[in-house]
Amino acid sequence: AGDPEAGEGKIAACAACHGTDGMGTSPIYPNLAGQSAAYLESAMKAYRDGERGGGMSALMVPQAQGLSDEDIADMSAYYASLEP
Amino acid sequence: AGDPEAGEGKIAACAACHGTDGMGTSPIYPNLAGQSAAYLESAMKAYRDGERGGGMSALMVPQAQGLSDEDIADMSAYYASLEP
Numbered sequence: 001a002g003d004p005e006a007g008e009g010k011i012a013a014c015a016a017c018h019g020t021d022g023m024g025t026s027p028i029y030p031n032l033a034g035q036s037a038a039y040l041e042s043a044m045k046a047y048r049d050g051e052r053g054g055g056m057s058a059l060m061v062p063q064a065q066g067l068s069d070e071d072i073a074d075m076s077a078y079y080a081s082l083e084p
Numbered sequence: 085a086g087d088p089e090a091g092e093g094k095i096a097a098c099a100a101c102h103g104t105d106g107m108g109t110s111p112i113y114p115n116l117a118g119q120s121a122a123y124l125e126s127a128m129k130a131y132r133d134g135e136r137g138g139g140m141s142a143l144m145v146p147q148a149q150g151l152s153d154e155d156i157a158d159m160s161a162y163y164a165s166l167e168p
Contacts, residue, residue: 027120030127034168036111043114046138053137054130084118084168 002037002070007078010071013063014079017056022082028056033082040076048072086121086154091162094155097147098163101140106166112140117166124160132156 011020014032019025022033032040046052048064067075095104098116103109106117116124130136132148151159 024120024123027122028126030119030123031168035114036108038111039108039114042112042139046141049138051138051141054133054135055126057130057135084115 002041002073002075002077004074004077004081007074007076010075011078014075017059018079022079022084031084032079033084035080037073037076037080040079041072044072044076086125086157086159086161088158088161088165091158091160094159095162098159101143102163106163106168115168116163117168119164121157121160121164124163125156128156128160 011018017025017029018032023031043052044064044067047057047060048067050061052060064072095102101109101113102116107115127136128148128151131141131144132151134145136144148156
C-alpha cells in the first residue's frame with residue numbers, strides 16, 4: 001500500500017488541476033479527494049499504459065508515464081486520505 | 085444542461101456499482117457524487133467513443149454505447165447534484 005505522507009511530496013504537478021485538497025480547480029477536472037486508492041491506482045496505470053484516451057488524456061498520459069508503481073501508490077494514498 | 089430529475093430515472097444500471105447516492109459500492113468503483121457534470125459527461129463520452137480503455141472499460145464501454153447525449157447529460161446532472 002502507498003504512503004500518503006510520501007505521496008504529499010509527489011503531487012505538485014497533480015495539484016495544478018486537482019488541488020492539494022483533491023478538489024478539481026475547474027469543472028473539467030475530477031475531484032480526487034476520498035476516492036479509493038484502488039480506483040486511483042487503476043486510473044493512473046490505465047493512463048500510463050496508454051489505454052485511457054479521450055477526456056484530458058493528452059495531458060494525463062505523459063504525466064503518468066514518468067511515474068513508478070510506488071509513486072502511483074503513494075500519490076493515490078495521499079488523495080484517498082482526504083475528505084471531499 | 086442535463087436534468088437531474090430525469091437522470092434519476094436513468095441510473096438503475098449505474099447504481100449497481102456507483103450507488104444511487106453516487107458512492108462506489110466497492111473500492112474499485114469511483115465515487116461520482118459531487119463530480120462536475122462537465123467531467124462526468126466527458127468521461128462517459130470517452131467510454132462511448134471507445135477512447136477510454138483500461139480500468140473497468142470492458143464494463144463501461146458497452147454501458148455507455150446505449151446512451152444518447154441527452155441521457156448522458158441527465159445522468160451526469162443527477163450525480164453532480166449529490167453531496168459526497
